[in-house]
Amino acid sequence: MNLEKKAISQYLKRKKLRTDEGPIRVQSLSDGLKNRVYYVEAANQAWIVKQAHSRVQIKERWWTDRRRIFAEKSCIERLAAFLAPEVLPEVLLEDRTDFILVTTPPPHNALSWEGDLVNGRIDLQIAVQCGELLATVHNETANSSEVADELASTKAFEQLRIDPHYNYIANAYPDLKKAIAVHTNRLLKEGFCLVLGDLRPRNVWVANGQPYWVDFATAHYGYPTFDLAFYTADMCIKAMQNTAQKAAYLEAVNVFWNSYFQNASYKKAEEVKHQAVHDLGCLLLSATDGRQPVALDDERIVGLSRRISQSLILTGLGRIEEVTEFVNRTLIDG
DSSP states (O other): OOOOOGHHHHHHHHHHHOOSSSSSSSEOOOOSEEEEEEEEETTTTEEEEEEEOBBBBBSSOBBBBBHHHHHHHHEEEEEHTOOOOOGGEEEEEEEHHHHHHHHOOOOOOOEEEHHHHTEEEEEOHHHHHHHHHHHHHHHHHHHHHHHHHTTTOOHIIIIIIIIIIIIHHHHHHHHHHGHHHHHHHHHHHHHHHEEOOOOOOGEEETTTOOOOOEOOOTEEEEEEHHHHHHHHHHHHHHHOOOOOOOOHHHHHHHHHHHHHHHHHHTTHHHHHHHHHHHHHHHHHHHHSSSSSOOOOOOHHHHHHHHHHHHHHHOOOOHEEEEEEHHHHHHHHOO
């Protein structure tokens, strides 16, 4: 069953989640490429209803494992064991027949952090808190046999992250193929904690000065550099798209990164600090040459981004301030 907008009300009634007969408002929240996502509101009740597609809704064939919706449910419940309830949705229903997950929505007064950032409002405290929270996630799940068993599958992560980002650019840049393969193998074979797989501003809401996280469909037991690099790549792209405020976006990288490593207490933290820079390079190169490139209208910026990316894939830079200064200097000097 494909859960269309007009069928939401009856679906919630049938699942005994909706108890009143009053008016209902249904709003689509996603672009519909990988999931149907609806915000549903009735009198005194509200839900997020998400159904996973079996393929990305584009012309070419791009299949995805619908069972990622079950991994999302497992991830939320794992996180709820040690993160404050104000930070996460609550799972209300898992429909294993139709690959649907129903959760509570963000707080009523929550605003999209992505929206704030795009409009040039850069709250560094949110970046600090996200770094602290991510370190807590990795600390609490490090070397957990229970998490390893429950979130062992990397299939969705491979389909939606490794293939379109790492494998795609490896094919586009044969001279980097061996280096990229090293980073890919590490992500898939050296796992030791819960990896969220989609931590970026579009999946962060802000309510009362506190972040609220959503979207965990690519969560798995893996190697944590991806979470750091995915957030950082997003911020670097924002710096490239809005060069007038690039320093503020790059500072949102610095404070996130430093907050994370000040709180990371698992044994491999120093190794992760070094390796995450390489993953950042891969993800930045994917932003220009991956399966779904980001819109960078200025060809000069595209060229600079490619140069930055390739340098980071092979770099020995260690401190995040060295990385962001390199990005900033390259954007200024060309």
